[in-house]
Amino acid sequence: MKLINILKSELADTFQKLFGHTLQATDLNLLPTRKEFEGDYTFVTFPVARYTKKSPEESAQLLGKAITETSEIVESYNVVKGFLNLKINIKAWLETFETIYQNELFGQLAGKGKKVIIEYSSPNTNKPLHLGHLRNNFLGYSVSLIQQAAGYDVHKVNLVNDRGIHICKSMLAYEKFGNGETPESAGIKGDHLIGKYYVRFDQEYKKEIALMQDDGMDKEKAEKEALLMKQAQKMLQAWEQGDTAVVDLWKKMNAWVYEGFDQTYARMGVSFDKTYHESNTYLLGKTLVEEGLGKALFYKKEDGSVWVDLSDEGLDEKLLLRSDGTSVYMTQDLGTAELKYKDFHYDKSVYVVGNEQDYHFEVLFKILKKLNRPYAEGLFHLSYGMVDLPSGKMKSREGTVVDADDLMDEMAETAKKHTQELGKIDGFDEEQAGLLYETLALGALKYFLLKVDPKKRMLFNPEESIQFHGNTGPFIQYTHARIAAIIRKAEQLGIDYKSFDIHVLGKTHETVRQLIYMLDDYDRLIGEAAESFSPAIIAQYVYDLSKEFNRFYTEEPILKEEDINYLKFKVAFSSQVALTIKHAMGLLGISVPDRM
């Protein structure tokens, strides 16, 4: 049993004996003792003073005295106001360490028997991935791993937005201005090529609007009447009707995009168990709309468009099908939700999508509830904040979008520069070096994006992101590499460090206690990170752990230790920290090198 749980139960027993009242679990809240006081766990007696009929301070004194006398694990106590600080003896801490050290499933919580689907990435096939997608992908992937570690049966899903008016824009521009260009002939990745034509559409469209405005038309009308837009809409209708030429072009261009995406995904280190295409789900969405119409949950306007009225629930009316019969975003999402449930029969379905779509998902979930879907209660929108640049919001039209491929290139370049300046990898061949740069680059980038609470809007400062000092991915990777070096050396020296004996250890370094506390706390944090869908909790943890270990590392020479048993312990102890760093970073989708 974990120390904190033993302590809680002892506390409850002691309290019962002293005051004749049984504390509820919620009253048994133990906090870590603040640094400036002596102790490991703190029990706050203010809330329970009403059961003791004594002052909080006196209650704390009585409790502390009694528990210290009877407990096998409490060494001493002190009371500051109503705060009872309890110090656990080192023996109990070391035994805790031994349990952790021998636990091969450390960092894996017991199975919960629940299935969770996590949908993330969800790119549009009309442009390459950018910085915003990086946050999404890293977040979705990491959340999946964390859910898994917390005991859920996780399936990662990608929903590719491969149809709709935006795709038609790229297609139209390509048809008009492409001259048969291909990724090979242009020498650029397929997703970038398609993105080029999406931008081209926008440019030509703007030109046309400007001309129409010159002729005296107002802007709003021009936007609707522009020939290019009409052609794009027509193309969408043709696509939905299965027009062979349109569908063939669509297939060809999408294939290029997928090839580009696959490369980018591989480099990012993310993956999916299943990929859905909206081109395959929108029809199912239409049947759901029909169903709703049949049950009079939705209604049809004179022009043939279909709507749902959610004004009773404080929302607006929402379009579900256009008057020309083509489907909209919502239609597709209805179909996809249905299909995902058919495929997985999940308990929970998580959508990793930016908070700009809060309203959309609120509506989507309400509609599915209206349709009385069995899975409606398990739907969850993991709404994350946008990524801003120092210059403000990313805007594709102003060319301020940070491209994902470019960014990863730059990070790798920076990693190379830093590493070469430090000159630490003399024995590396070119392949090993390249691998290390990639590990550091992605580590820096992922950590930078994941250390912030997902819900919050964050600032991406390019200069800060390429920093390798302080609270960064490479700092943590470095901590791991240093421990790995010690273990290598210990093994070279033939030290059988696994055979340490905690019962004959003398005095240990003061950081040991704190570090074991942290190791012991790891599974709790995994649970919390899973609960709140926040990799930031893991990031914060692994940073704190590394920071604390670095103090141990500097202040307590490991291999120079003369007491062979303590030496063994220190190596084993360090290896456990390294393992935990590796595991925690793994949950962030970040790998750690053994040398850097």
Next chain:
RNA sequence: GGUUCCAUAGCUCAACUGGAUAGAGCAACUGCCUUCUAAGCAGUAGGUCGCAGGUUCGAGUCCUGCUGGAAUCACCA
């Protein structure tokens, strides 16, 4: 305008979900490499937690109002 979210050190972020004297990193300054990897460690300095009330033994955290910012309210996705 309606709805939702945000505001903590010069900058970027924490604060164990209501607990003690609000913590890290960056930037600035001072020490520590005859080395288990200095991509590190230790220290100094930096705060009316946007403002004003309220609830509570206790509020950065909960409630109300105000100020400032963001998102959204499309026959875009």
